[in-house]
Amino acid sequence: MPLCDYRVVVDGELSDDIAPAFEGMSLRREEGRTVLVGNMRDQAQLQGVLQRISDLGLTLLSVSALDDEPSF
Amino acid sequence: MRSDSDLPPPIAEAKLAAPRLRANAVSRPRLLDALDGIDEAAVALVAAPPGYGKTTAVRTWCAQREAAVAWVTLDATDNDPTRLWSYVATAADRVRNGLGRGALQRLMLPGGSIEYAVDELLNALATFDRELIVVLDDLHEVTDSECLSSIDYALARLPPSVRFALITRTDPALELAALRAGGSLVELRTDSLAFTTDEARALLVEHGEIELGADDIETLCGRTGGWPAALVLASVWLRGVDDPQRAVSEFGGEHRFVAEYLSTVTLGTLADGTRDFLLSASVLGRFTAELCDDVLDRSNSASILKNLERSNLLVTRLERGGWYRIHPLFAEFARFRLAAEAPDSEREINRRAARWCLERGLLAEAVEHALAGAEYEIVADILVEHHNALIRAGRSRTLLRYIRVLPGSLISERLELAVGAAVATTVVGRGALERRRFLELVRRAQAAEPGRVSRYVETSAAAARAMAIEPDVAGAVREGRHAVTLALAGEDESVVFALSACATALYFAGDLEEAWAMAMQAVEHPDIERRVAGHAMARFALALVALDRGQLDTARIHAETAKSLLGDIGSSRSWIGAEASAALGSVNAAEGNLVQAEHELAHAERLFQDEVASVHHTWLLLLLARVRCRRGRLDAAESELASARAAIRELGEGGRLRALADDVEAEIVEAAARARSGEMLTPPSPAELEVLRLLATDLTAREIAAQLYLSANTVRSHTRALYRKLGVSTRADAVARAAKLGLLEQAESPM
Numbered sequence: 129m130p131l132c133d134y135r136v137v138v139d140g141e142l143s144d145d146i147a148p149a150f151e152g153m154s155l156r157r158e159e160g161r162t163v164l165v166g167n168m169r170d171q172a173q174l175q176g177v178l179q180r181i182s183d184l185g186l187t188l189l190s191v192s193a194l195d196d197e198p199s200f
Numbered sequence: 201m202r203s204d205s206d207l208p209p210p211i212a213e214a215k216l217a218a219p220r221l222r223a224n225a226v227s228r229p230r231l232l233d234a235l236d237g238i239d240e241a242a243v244a245l246v247a248a249p250p251g252y253g254k255t256t257a258v259r260t261w262c263a264q265r266e267a268a269v270a271w272v273t274l275d276a277t278d279n280d281p282t283r284l285w286s287y288v289a290t291a292a293d294r295v296r297n298g299l300g301r302g303a304l305q306r307l308m309l310p311g312g313s314i315e316y317a318v319d320e321l322l323n324a325l326a327t328f329d330r331e332l333i334v335v336l337d338d339l340h341e342v343t344d345s346e347c348l349s350s351i352d353y354a355l356a357r358l359p360p361s362v363r364f365a366l367i368t369r370t371d372p373a374l375e376l377a378a379l380r381a382g383g384s385l386v387e388l389r390t391d392s393l394a395f396t397t398d399e400a401r402a403l404l405v406e407h408g409e410i411e412l413g414a415d416d417i418e419t420l421c422g423r424t425g426g427w428p429a430a431l432v433l434a435s436v437w438l439r440g441v442d443d444p445q446r447a448v449s450e451f452g453g454e455h456r457f458v459a460e461y462l463s464t465v466t467l468g469t470l471a472d473g474t475r476d477f478l479l480s481a482s483v484l485g486r487f488t489a490e491l492c493d494d495v496l497d498r499s500n501s502a503s504i505l506k507n508l509e510r511s512n513l514l515v516t517r518l519e520r521g522g523w524y525r526i527h528p529l530f531a532e533f534a535r536f537r538l539a540a541e542a543p544d545s546e547r548e549i550n551r552r553a554a555r556w557c558l559e560r561g562l563l564a565e566a567v568e569h570a571l572a573g574a575e576y577e578i579v580a581d582i583l584v585e586h587h588n589a590l591i592r593a594g595r596s597r598t599l600l601r602y603i604r605v606l607p608g609s610l611i612s613e614r615l616e617l618a619v620g621a622a623v624a625t626t627v628v629g630r631g632a633l634e635r636r637r638f639l640e641l642v643r644r645a646q647a648a649e650p651g652r653v654s655r656y657v658e659t660s661a662a663a664a665r666a667m668a669i670e671p672d673v674a675g676a677v678r679e680g681r682h683a684v685t686l687a688l689a690g691e692d693e694s695v696v697f698a699l700s701a702c703a704t705a706l707y708f709a710g711d712l713e714e715a716w717a718m719a720m721q722a723v724e725h726p727d728i729e730r731r732v733a734g735h736a737m738a739r740f741a742l743a744l745v746a747l748d749r750g751q752l753d754t755a756r757i758h759a760e761t762a763k764s765l766l767g768d769i770g771s772s773r774s775w776i777g778a779e780a781s782a783a784l785g786s787v788n789a790a791e792g793n794l795v796q797a798e799h800e801l802a803h804a805e806r807l808f809q810d811e812v813a814s815v816h817h818t819w820l821l822l823l824l825a826r827v828r829c830r831r832g833r834l835d836a837a838e839s840e841l842a843s844a845r846a847a848i849r850e851l852g853e854g855g856r857l858r859a860l861a862d863d864v865e866a867e868i869v870e871a872a873a874r875a876r877s878g879e880m881l882t883p884p885s886p887a888e889l890e891v892l893r894l895l896a897t898d899l900t901a902r903e904i905a906a907q908l909y910l911s912a913n914t915v916r917s918h919t920r921a922l923y924r925k926l927g928v929s930t931r932a933d934a935v936a937r938a939a940k941l942g943l944l945e946q947a948e949s950p951m
Contacts, residue, residue, distance in 0.1 A: 140457030143464075145536045160455040182369060185250045185429065185459050185529050 133194040134174055136164045139187035149180050161189065212564040214486045216291050217518035218259050218271040218335070219525065225256065226402045231393070235261045235365075237386040242358045243379055244365045245372075248390040251429025251459070251529045254367045255337055257393065267331040267363075268295045274336055277568070277601070279344035281314040282307050282594035288334060289321055295332065299324045308593050309732055309766055313777070314350045319357075326359035339368035348373055355379065394426030408435040410444050419452040429529045433462035436512040440469025463533035466514075477504050478514065479541070481526060482534035483549045486565075488522045495552040551575045558582070567602060576606050580614050587620035588693075596624035600631075611641060615653060618642050619660035626668055626775050627733070632810040639665060659686040659694045666701035667737070669708060669815040673855055676705035676815075684718070696722050696734035703741035704779075708815055710856050716745045736765045736776050743783040752790055759783040775816075778807035782820060789827050798827045813847035815857065821847070822860045829868045832882035832925065834875065837868050875927040882925055889943065891918040896935045896944055 141157040153166030168174045174191075181188055235257070238244050246254045262269045270291035278284045286307050289300030303321035307314075325332055342348065352375045355364060366372065379385040395403070401417050404410050412420075424430035434451075438444040454461055467475055480496045481487060492501035505524055508515040514527045526534075538545060550573025557566035563582055570578040583590075583602060590599040603611065603621045611617045618638040625631030625638070642661040646653050665671070666680030680702025687698040699722035706715035722728070722738040739762035746755035762780040785800030801824045808817035825840035841864055848857050884892060894904040905915045923929055926937045938944050 138457075140460075141455045142457050143460060145540050146460065146533075148536065148539060157455075162457070182249065184532055185427070186457065 131167060131169060133165060134168045134177075134191065135194055136177060136181070136191050137189040138162050138164070138181055139189055142186075146184075149184065150177060153177070165194070211287070211290060212562070212568075213521050214518060214523045214565070215273045215275070215287060216271060216294060217273075217520040217523055218262075218269065218337075219255055220517045220519050221259060221263055222513075222516075224407055225260065226395075226399055226407060228253075228257065228260075228399060231257045231388060232261050232264055234388050234392060235386060236265075238363055238365075240383060241379075241386045242363055242384045243355055244363065244386045244388065245376065246365065246367045246388045246393075247369070247371055248388075248393045249369055251427060251527075252390060252393040253428040254388075254393065257388065258335055258337075258365050258367055262333050262335070262365075265331065265333070267333045268328065269333050269335060270295050271335045272337065274338045274341045276341050277564075277598060278342055279347055280595060280597040280601075281344070281347045281350045283598055284342065284347050285314060285317055285321070285350065286593070288336075289317075291334070292321065292325060292332075296328065299328065313766075314346070315353050318350055318354050322354065322357055322359060322362070325362045328361060331361050331363065333363045333365055335365045335367065337367045339366050339372050340370040343373075345373075393428065395421065395428050395431055396426065397421050400426070400431055403431055404435050404438065408439055410435065410438045412438070412444055412448065416445055416448040419448055423452060423454070424458050427458065429527065430458045430462055432513045432527065433459070433466050433530060436514060437462060437466040437469055439512070440466070459529045460533050460536075463530045464537070466530070467534065467537065474504060474508070477501070478508075478526070478530075479534050479538045480545065480549060482531035482538065483546045484526075484553055484569075485531070486518075486523050486525055487553075488524065490522075491553060491556055494556045495549055547573045549573070551578075554578045571602070571605060576610055580606055580610050580617060583620065584614050584616045587616065587624075591620065591624055591627065596627040600624045600628060600634075608641070611638075612645060615642050615645055615657045615661075619657050619664060622664040623660065626664060629775050629778070629807055630810050632668070632812050632814060635664070635668060636670070639670070655686055655690050656692065656694070659683050659690070659692070659698060662686070663694060663698045663701045666698075666705045669705060672851065673705065673708045673815060673853060677702070677709050677711070680705040693727070693731075696725050696727055696731040696738070699725070700734045700737035700741065703738060707741050707744050708819070708856055712745050712748055715741055719745070732765055733776050736762045736780055739765070740779040740783045743787065747786055747790055752787065755783075755790070756787045759787045775807065778804040778816070778820075781807070782816075782823070785827075786823060789823065789830075794827055794831050798824070798831065801827060813850045815851065815853065818844050818847040818851065818853075818857055819860070822857070822864050826864045826867060829864065829871050832871075834868060834872055835924065837864075837871075841865055841868060872927075884922055884925055884943070888918045888922050888925075891915055892922055892934070892938055892943060895919070895922070895931055896938070 136153075139161055141160060142155060142162045144155065147155050150164050150166070153164045156163045156165070164177070166177075168177075178188065178191070235244055235246075244258075246258055248254055270288065272284075272287045272291050274284065274287075278287065286304060289303040289307065291300070293300030293304070300321065302324055303317045306317040306320050309316075336351075342351075351372075355374070356378075358364065366374075376385060397417055400421050401414075404417065404420070405412055420431065420434055424434070438447060441447045451461075467478070470478065477492070477496065477498070481492055484491065484495070487495075489502035489505055492505070493499055505515060505517075509517050509524070514530055516525050516527070517523070518525060535546065550569045554566050554570035554573055554575050555578065557563070557569060558578060558581075563586065567579055567582055570576070570582075579602060583599065587599055590596070600621055603617050603624075606617065611621075618641045622635045622638040622642075625635040639661055642653065642657060646658070660683075662679040662683035666676045666683055669676045670679075680698070683694070683698035684702050687695040699718050703715045703719035703722065706712075706718060719738040719741040722734060723742070725731075728735050739758045743755045743758035743762065746752075746758060759780070762783055766777055766780055781800045782804040785797045785804060788794075788797035788800060801820060805817065805820040805824050808814065808820050810817060821840045821844040825837040825844065828834075828840065829837035841861065844857075844861055844864075848861060851857075890908055891904060894907060899907065901915055901919070902912060905912045908915070919931075919934075922938075923934055926934050926941075928934045928937055935944075
């Protein structure tokens, strides 16, 4: 799987304190949700992010590959 | 330096301790009733995200049922079936002395199958006179497919008085569909575990004594979705504020992620001392008061913990040993706070904890903290001393996982780790490249500073190379002989291993006399009882030498001994199990039991598959090709022969492998010739004959299917088999050949 940006959206606004949990991803708060965007090297890295979300008790709302969108 | 340890591998006590029952917990009878559905079932699955009170519910339920409980809290290191079941067996043993002993013994057989041990455990548990519930908490941590298969195996065979309760954050990759369909599964999921408004009121108003109205409770339940962990945090928080109702209405308007928000505000309500304590303790996961005192430079941890435990639910005491656990979600967010306030403290806390645990002989805990704190020296020290114990107890996979984390420079300094890992890869299988890397480290050290490499390391490395037939047969023999010389001179524990490994290499080199002598010397060694792996290897060599000499009975005895040493090798997944399987398969082939032989040899071949070609694997390909040829499966035989030839070229091997390849090729050529000349190697089955009869008519394939009440696929499949057996590729040729062989007369008369 080639390098690709992914956008992951979770329920609830996370503070910047949590950013280290999602190293390499940008964190943006939006109306009761948090949008995480980052470049995923491979599926393993992406699955790691999802695992982290599960461990923190977050509710996953969506995961999408941003194929042709520019990275941040 | 001798590195020997007959100690059993260390056990993390806290993993076997369930959380203590609290007197003032909110009573949730509907959950207990739901779980009681297990009376008609056998397995309870409790699945929900973290903080839903799963553990509490199961713990309370077990107490209420007055069942005996074998509780194991799993973690990521339990992705090793031997380790997982060792904990389960130990937990069973704590219920009643001796219940787990048989299983533990079987688990220590290197290369033995897990199912063998699970059978032993279940048999023992069946003798227990009361209800026994085995609880596997945090099952989501286990993702290894072998582990999961072994759990499936157990769940399908539970004795009537034994129940399993699986607590997990994610639905496990187990075969639950069958259990569900059979009504053997009881499930408790998120929607059931969420607090109702009544339960929330009981928690906050009755137990928490917080002044809140019905609206406030609604708001809290709405915002949290009934998430128990959040409501618990809310109760701690609201007890510490002056105006709880106002706090709740502000909370209602909050968008922040509930768990983080509540953890933060709760921390805000705590006194400084307590706050600091909790921030630091959140790193430790599980801890005792003494551990906290030492690691956090305090003397009052005991009283802080007692207070915390009594007054709120941030801290829970476990049943044994004075262990405590922090509310997991709170701990998660507290750690972030700590990282923001004091960046290096987490690592330092883990390092101190590692040393504390090491001093008290809590080795499993020490390793975990050391890894978390990147304190690799400690991990290395522990492994240098205990790696053999781990391998002997069947924990090779765990050993490898630990060693892989260590920096290469550290391993180069402590070559015991390199040889330990090399042997472990051989036990676990499919690790040829990794093994080479580790042995290369040893070789380089030997070349650079010969005096630095201890005799133990040198012997083990040489024996490992001999066992794996590296770098090639001739080299393996040299290494084997070297290992034997060193081992005998040093009188140390490697003697059996060295002798057996050398015997194997000698067999492949064609040195039958010497191979036999060495293997016998191993078997007759006084230590042989304790060296199961080496013993099995020696029997392997003896069986093969006997076969070569045409002594079928002797060969069978040795092959069967190898098998019985390891338990049921049918499901064994290791290199040693593969050797035993290969020996038995060879004996069966020689005796003409071709079906059995193919099964065993195919099993061994799969186990020997690796990233690179190897003598063992190539040898198995040839044995398999020969048996398949004799069973009439020429295509498969030819393909295996071709793969073997390619491997032989790659390995640059001559000797036994090439001779065997030539033999097998000759057999295949002859069989192909017989088939072409009209002789059928394998007669068609009755079903195939029916299809054959109709192939001789004008009917199309679809019409044939209709006439025989078969699917088109089935007809196609029978037709393919017929073509193969007849050695043809068209319908016309098939009919012609069949006529010539008189097969058409054998078929029933047309309808």
